[in-house]
Amino acid sequence: MPVGMLIDTTKCILCRLCEVECHKFYELKDKRFAGTDDAPELDAYHYVVLQAHQVPYYDRTQVIGVSKRCLHCFSPACASVCPVGALHKEPNGAVVWEEGKCIGCRYCQNACPFDIPKFEWDEPWPKISKCIFCNDRKLAVGENPVCFDVCPTKAIRFGERADMIALAHERIQNEPDKYYDHIYGEHEAGGTAVMYISSVAPEEIGFIEVEKELYPPLTREFLSKIPLEISAIALFLTGTYLFRTRREAKFKAEALQQPSQEDRG
Template identity: 40%
Template sequence: MRTQRTRTPHADTTKPEEATPLTRKLNRRDFVRHAGLGMAAMANVVLTETKTAQASSAEPDADAVGVLIDLTRCTGCNSCALACKVANRKPNPEVAPTELSNDALTYVAVEKDAQGERRFVKRQCMHCLHPACVSACTVGALRKTIEGPIVYDAYKCIGCRYCQYACPFGVPTYDWNNPLGLIHKCQMCFQQRVATGKPPACVTACPSGALRFGKRRELLAQAHAEIATHPQDYVDHVYGEQEAGGTSVLYLSAAPFEQLGFAQPGSSPIPQTAEAVMALTPVVALSVATLATGMHLILRRRQHRDNVAPVTWPETKED
């Protein structure tokens, strides 16, 4: 295996960003507003019985952006994961996460290849070209932008968790502690950075050149060029070129991806399957998800009451 390569750190330093709808604290007025929107959205689903998400049919833009992750350059320093926490105003920004969660939109897994060698693998949303989460979302809370990133609108989300079930990479996490049950996932720093021409915070923070941001088609060409130039350093496979119909996050690796815990979803877009299922059972599935969520919240409240925990509302201070 090639020794770790180093590259001059990027000059741009990561700064705290504006709070997104994902991270914004909810006050009571927000709660009522969300509840109203959620009920209206659910009513819409129940009445029409035909609503399936729309954005999956959008063809990827030729200039869509992406991130190339070169695992042979990753040192496992966690700068990316910590910068992500800062950029997204997550708690404990000095503690490296070990899994995707509401408080961590990316993390660096430590995997072992077939030879027992440690490999660092940054994981986050893959930003699929044909995102199953978007297809599964009945209310359009997840959306594929023309630039590539898959973004989330907390105001539209009804907490049904369809996106969680649909995602072939196990990415979205669900906030059980929030009365509105919000979803959390990487949005490729779209609103805070990419939409204004800046690279994502994690890319900027990486001191090893393991993360590269740019147009997906150019990153793909660069990845294949790296493999051709250094065939001894890489497996001949760019993960994300074909997986699940293609993703905007691409990986290069020295070890076969299946040895490093990468999902093997095949090369067909997942939305085709998700939409077929959704078209058949929208009301039943939504009812089950809503019921499960309601039961969970009731149980949590009982647990709080039995523990004589004080009832606390989300912060009431206006943004």
């Protein structure tokens, strides 16, 4: 059964543990601790980003925390446009990004309806980064994603997707005055593994309205209109990546074959 995650923003206390522990687990960079205020670059160094949204609430303003990350679409547009197969979907539902294959062409960034993949602008060999659902280090060995394990209020729930949908509907039905009647991700872009419920409409907490149809057919139409020059650049990047990878492998092999100082002595 495909996995699913339900994030209940009414239970979020903005503690940032989901973001911080993910950051530690994957040893991701965080420029906020380097004294920079360059907000657009922050997402490029995180798989999970906690956002605080101020929304009107009667005669005051309430702050709603949203643990933002890849939604892991049923039929991911990012994977359908990746020219080198750096993005693919696992049988369990996780949309996985493989760093070793990524050439930084940014096709996935343009194709994603949720604006999730981020580009490492200031890296010498820039690539794309995004949440991979802890697939390699957790799901693959039968464990839960890091963010789920550390959430102190259980705002993040994890299990089979069908169970998460049932839980979301149960909460909305039992407390209609507390929740806005919509599960974001249940049908958006054909359905996603990560879903959200909140006290306000999704648009008020940073989620855009997207089509309910599967996106790969739409993105293929988009790519067909990309100028030939752009495609040539992608091919050039692929060739450069392959050349660089083979050269590094050659240097490593030669280094291993060279005798050490002790052997020469």
